[in-house]
Amino acid sequence: xxxxxxxxxxxxxxxxxxxxxxxxxxxxxxxxxxxxxxxxxxxxxxxxxxxxxxxxxxxxxxxxxxxxxxxxxxxxxxxxxxxxxxxxxxxxxxxxxxxxxxxxxxxxxxxxxxxxxxxxxxxxxxxxxxxxxxxxxxxxxxxxxxxxxxxxxxxxxxxxxxxxxxxxxxxxxxxxxxxxxxxxxxxxxxxxxxxxxxxxxxxxxxxxxxxxxxxxxxxxxxxxxxxxxxxxxxxxxxxxxxxxxxxxxxxxxxxxxxxxxxxxxxxxxxxxxxxxxxxxxxxxxxxxxxxxxxxxxxxxxxxxxxxxxxxxxxxxxxxxxxxxxxxxxxxxxxxxxxxxxxxxxxxxxxxxxxxxxxxxxxxxxxxxxxxxxxxxxxxxxxxxxxxxxxxxxxxxxxxxxxxxxxxxxxxxxxxxxxxxxxxxxxxxxxxxxxxxx
Amino acid sequence: xxxxxxxxxxxxxxxxxxxxxxxxxxxxxxxxxxxxxxxxxxxxxxxxxxxxxxxxxxxxxxxxxxxxxxxxxxxxxxxxxxxxxxxxxxxxxxxxxxxxxxxxxxxxxxxxxxxxxxxxxxxxxxxxxxxxxxxxxxxxxxxxxxxxxxxxxxxxxxxxxxxxxxxxxxxxxxxxxxxxxxxxxxxxxxxxxxxxxxxxxxxxxxxxxxxxxxxxxxxxxxxxxxxxxxxxxxxxxxxxxxxxxxxxxxxxxxxxxxxxxxxxxxxxxxxxxxxxxxxxxxxxxxxxxxxxxxxxxxxxxxxxxxxxxxxxxxxxxxxxxxxxxxxxxxxxxxxxxxxxxxxxxxxxxxxxxxxxxxxxxxxxxxxxxxxxxxxxxxxxxxxxxxxxxxxxxxxxxxxxxxxxxxxxxxxxxx
Numbered sequence: 077x078x079x080x081x082x083x084x085x086x087x088x089x090x091x092x093x094x095x096x097x098x099x100x101x102x103x104x105x106x107x108x109x110x111x112x113x114x115x116x117x118x119x120x121x122x123x124x125x126x127x128x129x130x131x132x133x134x135x136x137x138x139x140x141x142x143x144x145x146x147x148x149x150x151x152x153x154x155x156x157x158x159x160x161x162x163x164x165x166x167x168x169x170x171x172x173x174x175x176x177x178x179x180x181x182x183x184x185x186x187x188x189x190x191x192x193x194x195x196x197x198x199x200x201x202x203x204x205x206x207x208x209x210x211x212x213x214x215x216x217x218x219x220x221x222x223x224x225x226x227x228x229x230x231x232x233x234x235x236x237x238x239x240x241x242x243x244x245x246x247x248x249x250x251x252x253x254x255x256x257x258x259x260x261x262x263x264x265x266x267x268x269x270x271x272x273x274x275x276x277x278x279x280x281x282x283x284x285x286x287x288x289x290x291x292x293x294x295x296x297x298x299x300x301x302x303x304x305x306x307x308x309x310x311x312x313x314x315x316x317x318x319x320x321x322x323x324x325x326x327x328x329x330x331x332x333x334x335x336x337x338x339x340x341x342x343x344x345x346x347x348x349x350x351x352x353x354x355x356x357x358x359x360x361x362x363x364x365x366x367x368x369x370x371x372x373x374x375x376x377x378x379x380x381x382x383x384x385x386x387x388x389x390x391x392x393x394x395x396x397x398x399x400x401x402x403x404x405x406x407x408x409x410x411x412x413x414x415x416x417x418x419x420x421x422x423x424x425x426x427x428x429x430x431x432x433x434x435x436x437x438x439x440x441x442x443x444x445x446x447x448x449x450x451x452x453x454x455x456x457x458x459x460x461x462x463x464x465x466x467x468x469x470x471x472x473x474x475x476x477x478x479x480x481x482x483x484x485x486x487x488x489x490x491x492x493x494x495x496x497x498x499x500x501x502x503x504x505x506x507x508x509x510x511x512x513x
Numbered sequence: 514x515x516x517x518x519x520x521x522x523x524x525x526x527x528x529x530x531x532x533x534x535x536x537x538x539x540x541x542x543x544x545x546x547x548x549x550x551x552x553x554x555x556x557x558x559x560x561x562x563x564x565x566x567x568x569x570x571x572x573x574x575x576x577x578x579x580x581x582x583x584x585x586x587x588x589x590x591x592x593x594x595x596x597x598x599x600x601x602x603x604x605x606x607x608x609x610x611x612x613x614x615x616x617x618x619x620x621x622x623x624x625x626x627x628x629x630x631x632x633x634x635x636x637x638x639x640x641x642x643x644x645x646x647x648x649x650x651x652x653x654x655x656x657x658x659x660x661x662x663x664x665x666x667x668x669x670x671x672x673x674x675x676x677x678x679x680x681x682x683x684x685x686x687x688x689x690x691x692x693x694x695x696x697x698x699x700x701x702x703x704x705x706x707x708x709x710x711x712x713x714x715x716x717x718x719x720x721x722x723x724x725x726x727x728x729x730x731x732x733x734x735x736x737x738x739x740x741x742x743x744x745x746x747x748x749x750x751x752x753x754x755x756x757x758x759x760x761x762x763x764x765x766x767x768x769x770x771x772x773x774x775x776x777x778x779x780x781x782x783x784x785x786x787x788x789x790x791x792x793x794x795x796x797x798x799x800x801x802x803x804x805x806x807x808x809x810x811x812x813x814x815x816x817x818x819x820x821x822x823x824x825x826x827x828x829x830x831x832x833x834x835x836x837x838x839x840x841x842x843x844x845x846x847x848x849x850x851x852x853x854x855x856x857x858x859x860x861x862x863x864x865x866x867x868x869x870x871x872x873x874x875x876x877x878x879x880x881x882x883x884x885x886x887x888x889x890x891x892x893x894x895x896x897x898x899x900x901x902x903x904x905x906x907x908x909x910x911x912x913x914x915x916x917x918x919x920x921x922x923x924x925x926x927x
Contacts, residue, residue: 105867145789152860201802208757318649350589362638365646394645424590431592438872
């Protein structure tokens with residue numbers, strides 16, 4: 077972490093409700109900056125599924141955007157956007173000395189659009205390309221089926237980019253209404269981290285946003301799929317050569333009272349070379365290199381959502397090893413529930429989490445991402461405060477978390493194997509159906 | 514010009530031939546330790562393809578001083594990470610950790626590189642994992658496409674093979690093959706140790722000397738990669754696979770370029786294919802909506818450069834996209850780029866250089882790769898200055914050398 081003695085972190089809320097987070101890091105020659113809007117595919121219906129992502133694309137396409145993107149890239153910066161379930165963000169990295177010009181560009185890009193029919197049609201084509209590209213990966217079909225199965229009758233079960241069907245139906249009017257509802261200062265925040273001075277950076281944000289009214293924050297009541305009272309399994313056969321499985325439990329996302337305990341459980345069980353599952357599957361049995369922790373991941377792989385998340389482990393291995401891998405992962409999940417942690421193991425896990433965090437926060441973009449995640453969770457934290465929360469985790473609190481979370485009936489399992497024989501024909505048909513929706 | 518001395522960089526070769534580079538950065542909280550060995554996949558025969566990678570995978574599996582559990586546990590307790598890898602020109606053991614753990618991570622990195630167990634049962638486990646991994650990658654169309662393109666561009670040459678070998682070669686490798694590579698190449702006079710982070714030169718130097726100065730040097734075989742295979746005319750190949758989006762690669766090979774040439778290439782690539790205002794992105798994606806992604810890919814090897822444009826599009830648009838790419842390439846050979854494009858490219862590259870230099874492992878890996886490739890080590894300011902000195906005529910000349918003849922190899926997956 078760059079010398080903290082020189083860093084200065086502040087959070088402001090402007091009169092129109094816009095939140096601005098600025099960390100001044102004088103030893104840095106660059107700056108990372110992002111505008112976040114609290115909207116994503118979770119706010120959509122089956123009919124307008126994909127509209128948040130479509131809008132994000134369109135802001136880079138609309139009439140003035142070419143000039144605006146040029147304005148940012150002229151500073152040496154790169155600019156992009158990203159849409160997830162609950163938020164959409166627009167960001168750039170550039171030389172710190174060029175911040176103001178790049179900021180003006182980003183503001184105009186996000187806040188002064190002029191949507192045109194021609195641009196909407198061109199961007200629709202590109203997004204349909206993007207959706208097709210994603211579907212070239214045979215695991216994508218497993219992912220979409222699993223989402224519908226585990227998160228039924230909610231917008232979380234819909235793809236962020238939308239479907240071919242919904243994308244073709246979205247109109248320019250839909251997009252304008254969606255923009256006017258969600259892109260209001262009280263539903264947005266800005267994060268700036270790097271070699272800039274706080275006051276001029278804040279003034280630049282204040283000046284550009286001054287003309288915008290607060291707007292009203294859209295409703296954020298989501299329907300959550302009910303928790304099942306028994307184990308939930310989904311077994312699929314599709315066009316893959318290897319076997320894959322994901323096993324885990326549902327969490328309460330950002331609201332989970334055990335979220336810091338789960339971070340430690342993650343490094344103890346499934347994340348990194350020192351984790352129990354890695355040692356069992358890779359070191360002892362030489363079964364696989366494909367061991368991925370799903371901790372803190374939303375279904376899309378971003379941060380945990382406001383009220384739901386997953387803790388789990390994904391493994392890819394030869395189909396003949398899949399059952400054994402599942403058994404080992406479950407055994408370890410049971411063990412963390414029944415066997416107390418040694419103080420050494422707790423200390424190692426804590427150091428691991430804190431060390432990773434320190435490394436991730438070396439970069440401006442890493443820190444900006446951390447502040448944004450805490451702001452999205454409605455719990456803005458400094459690095460030091462986050463560190464204290466991790467340090468406060470004890471073996472007793474881990475035992476309590478594991479006892480509640482890792483009960484057998486809470487387990488969700490996705491198992492993907494290669495389709496063989498007549499099943500292969502069915503898998504091919506399903507694939508062709510899939511690429512057309 | 515040498516601004517490096519101003520950064521406190523220390524470069525020295527020990528009496529046994531081990532080269533060390535130490536860059537103290539007192540304002541940071543971490544340290545990166547990278548130990549390079551000048552043996553990589555480019556020195557492998559087809560039969561032994563993948564041996565460097567298999568050896569690298571076995572390094573953290575235990576040493577004469579530590580079990581694999583010790584290694585994983587000790588590094589985990591620091592919050593850092595340790596690993597090993599094999600590239601085309603070198604193998605590498607590396608660690609990245611909070612600075613206070615420097616002595617421990619240096620000890621682990623040198624221990625796994627110098628004293629690995631290389632046990633036969635571990636080889637079997639790693640082989641099983643690798644074979645599964647190679648099979649699993651076949652599930653991903655982009656991997657299959659890139660693998661085929663390399664094989665066509667470098668037929669029978671190590672650059673044309675996956676750096677971790679093939680299922681056939683990996684199945685035949687023995688523990689003797691692995692041990693022989695370690696015995697022959699993992700010697701101090703074939704090593705480069707790079708340390709970047711919050712550690713003083715005095716401390717780092719004395720610990721490195723303590724751990725490695727006693728290692729005896731050995732004669733090296735003086736191996737070189739095989740000569741580059743000739744390609745007769747241009748190649749046009751198609752891979753048939755069930756994909757929802759077709760892939761296109763138009764590329765070329767040319768003799769290696771010098772360090773200045775690499776900076777010129779970087780400017781050319783930026784104008785053509787990096788960022789939303791690049792020519793390819795604007796013409797093919799923004800103006801026509803034919804692709805989601807179009808970008809430039811280039812790899813500079815010591816004696817050869819492979820370069821091309823890759824795009825994903827509808828199968829029915831392949832011809833049109835190819836024509837558009839060719840038109841943009843042709844334009845670069847006929848006209849010099851504008852002042853504005855040069856200025857934007859310079860700043861874009863400068864931002865990239867400065868951003869990567871803000872992180873110790875980014876800096877360490879840039880320094881290590883630069884030395885291994887036989888390029889002079891430059892400071893951040895010198896690199897930025899070099900980018901700024903590239904002229905429009907140099908960009909046009911390089912474009913003419915690369916694709917002026919229009920003879921491009923074309924590969925398609927649909």
